[in-house]
Amino acid sequence: xxxxxxxxxxxxxxxxxxxxLRCVPISNHLYFYWYRQILGQKVEFxxxxxxxxxxxxxxxxxxxxxxxxxxxxNFTLKIRSTKLEDSAMYFCASSKIQGGSKNxxxxxxxxxxxxx
Amino acid sequence: xxxxxxxxxVTAVEGAIxxxxxxxxxxxxxxxxxxxxxxxxxxxxxxxNALDGxxxxxxxxxxxxxxxxYGYLLLQELQMKDSASYFCxxxxxxxxxxxxxxxxxxLKVEL
Numbered sequence: 001x002x003x004x005x006x007x008x009x010x011x012x013x014x015x016x017x018x019x020x021l022r023c024v025p026i027s028n029h030l031y032f033y034w035y036r037q038i039l040g041q042k043v044e045f046x047x048x049x050x051x052x053x054x055x056x057x058x059x060x061x062x063x064x065x066x067x068x069x070x071x072x073x074n075f076t077l078k079i080r081s082t083k084l085e086d087s088a089m090y091f092c093a094s095s096k097i098q099g100g101s102k103n104x105x106x107x108x109x110x111x112x113x114x115x116x
Numbered sequence: 117x118x119x120x121x122x123x124x125x126v127t128a129v130e131g132a133i134x135x136x137x138x139x140x141x142x143x144x145x146x147x148x149x150x151x152x153x154x155x156x157x158x159x160x161x162x163x164x165n166a167l168d169g170x171x172x173x174x175x176x177x178x179x180x181x182x183x184x185x186y187g188y189l190l191l192q193e194l195q196m197k198d199s200a201s202y203f204c205x206x207x208x209x210x211x212x213x214x215x216x217x218x219x220x221x222x223l224k225v226e227l
Contacts (some may be wrong), residue, residue, distance in 0.1 A: 006157075018213050043151075043159060043203065045219040056214055089156060095213060103147065103207055105215060106160040 002026045004108035006092050012114045014083055021077045021111045022091030032075045033093040033105060034067065036060070043091065050076065080116045089113075118142035118206055120218030128194055136221045138204035140186045146207045148187045149215060150178050154200045162202075163189065173227070194210045199225045 005024040013019050025032050026038055032062050034046040051067040066078045075094075079086055093105040120140045128134040138148065147166040151159040165171050165187060166181035177190040189200055200224050205215040 008148075037156075039156075041154075042214075042219050043205075045214040045216060048213050050213075058214075066131070075223075091158065103149070103213055103215075105162045105213075106161070106162065109158045110156070 002095055003091055004106050004107035006090075006111050008111060009109065010114070012116065015084060015115055016081050019079050019082055019113065021079075021090050021092075021113070023075045023077070023108055024073050024092030025075055025092065026096075026106055027073070027107075029094035029096050030094045031055075032067075032069070032096075033095075034077045035089065035091045035093060036088040037110075038088045043076075046077070046090075058071045079113075082113075084115050087113055088116045117218040118208065120206060120216065121216045122202075122204060122221045124219070125222045127225070127226060129226050130194055132194050133190065133192050134194060134223065136191075136202050136204075136223065138187045138189075138208050138218055140185050140187075140204070142185075142206050142208055142216070144210060145172040145182065145185070146209050147181060148178070148180050149173055149191045149205045149207065150176075151203045151205060151217075152200050153220070159203065169180065181224075182219060192227050196225050196227075 007022045009059045032049040037043045048055045062079045089110045091110045092108045096106045149164045150162040153159045162179035176190045180187040201220045203220045204218040
């Protein structure tokens with residue numbers, strides 16, 4: 001069964017450093033997302049991406065964040081200058097169709113980002 | 117914005133039936149999804165309702181009442197492996213497909 005793949009599974013970085021989290025969405029999916037989950041809290045939407053551009057972003061997704069689809073398979077989240085509060089599990093997700101009728105989003109296993 | 121409320125924790129015994137409620141406040145409501153998450157693992161899709169009524173998928177069913185801004189997930193014939201966190205999530209019209217998740221309900225299944 002196709003799945004969303006994320007690498008690395010765990011990333012440790014120093015405050016102020018740049019990190020890139022990588023995702024390979026399911027191959028025939030057109031919509032891509034990043035979410036994050038701080039330990040013990042709910043999953044929060046960061047950004048959605050379609051047709052090579054951002055379709056929506058949350059208040060969390062400030063100028064320190066960016067997303068890119070550098071080729072036909074990868075989808076990346078970059079944090080330019082990490083802060084302690086960026087420590088969280090970051091989930092990539094993808095879906096086949098837009099909204100409504102069963103907008104089933106398939107999630108990857110996540111990247112745990114630890115900012116020291 | 118959107119807000120969703122769920123009970124923080126529910127405990128039930130193996131073989132029983134349990135209902136996890138979700139109330140939401142949002143404008144432009146489109147649909148309500150349910151996801152299961154084991155110990156910080158990937159959220160996994162369980163069920164979706166856009167219209168009022170019951171959707172059944174094996175041991176899991178989900179119900180929606182749009183007029184009451186309320187839904188629930190029903191788990192039947194509980195198994196130990198059902199111990200996990202369950203999240204409801206709303207999608208809205210014109211919302212770029214984003215899901216807004218509830219606070220999550222931790223289900224503990226006991227022998």
